[in-house]
Amino acid sequence: MLSRIPWVVGSCGLLSAIGAEFDRTRPFAHMVIGTAIHLEPKTAALLLTLRRGGAEIIAAGNLNSTQAETVDYLRAHGVRVVGSTTTDHDTHLAELERVLDAEPHLLLDNGGELFERYLARPYERLLGGTEETTSGRMRLEPLRAELARPVLVVNDSPIKQFAENTRAVGLSVLESFLRITNRTPHGARVTVLGYGACGRGVAECFRQAHAVVSVIEVDPVARLRAHLDGFDVLDRATALSSAEVVVTVTGARDVLLPEDLALLKNDTILANAGHFPDEINLGDAEVTPGAEGIDTVRLVDGKRLYLLGGGHMVNLAGPRALGNSVESMDLGFALQSRCLEAVATGAVGPDSCVVPVPTAIDERVATDYVALRSTSV
Incomplete structure (x- = not known):
């Protein structure tokens, strides 16, 4: 090759x-x-x-x-x-x-x-x-x-903030989602955790791909910005329980916790776009590695979720990743x-x-x- x-x-x-x-x-x-x-x-x-x-x-x-x-x-x-x-x-x-x-x-x-x-x-x-x-x-x-x-x-x-973090990260996360899952975001409910420069790009790119996007953000000013940008800024439980795709993009640890996973619907897809692989905390869930970077996560209640790229940066995880x-x-x-x-x-x-x-x-x-x-x- x-x-x-x-x-x-x-x-x-x-x-x-x-x-x-x-x-x-x-x-x-x-x-x-x-x-x-x-x-x-x-x-x-x-x-x-x-x-x-x-x-x-x-x-x-x-x-x-x-x-x-x-x-x-x-x-x-x-x-x-x-x-x-x-x-x-x-x-x-x-x-x-x-x-x-x-x-x-x-x-x-x-x-x-x-x-x-x-x-x-x-x-x-x-x-x-x-x-x-x-x-x-x-x-x-x-x-x-x-x-x-x-x-x-x-x-x-x-x-770096506007050229890479907002524009390029959003595009590369969407590209990775499409490449890894071969799923369409059209009409899908996508919840983005974090509305910093990278989170804004991720939310906007999924919206332009015709997804229904909600945002979870702890900073009140960033929440206001997400609202004024036209995104649904829902309470945490509502945004997670309605999601079909969840993307964390904050740079912090333990953004999505085991108690959050319990709120998700069966077959929800999880992806992390933050730098460290610590944003999604699976707790005691059973993880079965799958082909093309799609791991199956089985919660104690029997619910099944899917984790992309092992929880690492989804736009750089795996041998065929292109990045920004x-x-x-x-x-x-x-x-x-x-x-x-x-x-x-x-x-x-x-x-x-x-x-x-x-x-x-x-x-x-x-x-x-x-x-x-x-x-x-």
Whole structure:
């Protein structure tokens, strides 16, 4: 089978331009960059761009999102990849430790796990790095004083929020639902838990696919926004008991609990679009793995539910997952590249610890992307 990776890498116009610049400027010369990130074709484009800047890369994946083909491709192109696809938490943590064994100068984190574990085994030469997710920012905010290094949170960029989280996540979650289940959302009752940037995209994409969408949200202001956006904002019990599909997308743990599962109808489909596989708590339910990432969940009362992707990020779970669009990730990974460049060159200091992307970087990436797209017209 021919690889999709060259197509994806070649489609990342911003990263290609940044890579050509990095060939000349070499901002990461003599540096090691450590990362634990979803290893799929678009992250291959990012890591190879950083390699062009002179970096030695040591990379581990995330739970249930590492694609073996991408691992092979990266290794063939000089990236040291630790481990491969795993759904075992202990194995994943051991791989993080192996990344930190290399004492990277920069960390490209995805969930705050590398920085958190660095604090348990600190070393001198860490300059700082980036954090990709809201989940990671929540984990690292209480640790600012201990980190005392620049850590730029890419997910807090407005570009990342509207281009990837709202638009691209919604599309990729819908695409994954269609691909995994081969079910139509037309007329189906879909309940979305969480109405942040990602939740808004998920709710809107299912609505545009002609589903009947309700939202559960704990934040009163976000609930108001969902209401004004035209969604049913029901009480929790009503929204769950009427649902045929339930999607969690919050970045928090235990969003859907065993007592919530008891409210669901027989044959309800469950999916998680949050970063960690902890949003859906199945309690003592019996889980039978199924083909194509559809697990059967049997509750103690005999009710049958279906869980997609083992509760991992549904848009990146499984060997055929595509994830977010190339264009959205090209933008997000351009931000990553520029933020790591800023840390490596000393353009940001320790006061920029767990803070959003600097405005100047947002503006540069936005300007470059529009210019790139305009020249292709």
